[in-house]
Amino acid sequence: MGKRLMWILWPSFIVGGVAEGVFFTLIDPQELYLLGEPVHWSPTAVYSVGFFLFWLVAAVSSAFTCFLQRGTTGVNQ
Numbered sequence: 001m002g003k004r005l006m007w008i009l010w011p012s013f014i015v016g017g018v019a020e021g022v023f024f025t026l027i028d029p030q031e032l033y034l035l036g037e038p039v040h041w042s043p044t045a046v047y048s049v050g051f052f053l054f055w056l057v058a059a060v061s062s063a064f065t066c067f068l069q070r071g072t073t074g075v076n077q
Helices: 002-026 043-068
Strands: none
């Protein structure tokens, strides 16, 4: 279980960092809108929340990949 968790979390951490770097290179955190309203958070808070959201999306993708790699014995247990 621990090995599979590392297969999910480590690559998604790297992808989350890269995605945040690309996104915030193109988008200024002071110009973000959420549901039509401007976001009034500090840039550090926007960067932090953005990173964790990118990490979460990448982790879900990695977990889905691990789920699809299970064989018939893993599914039937």
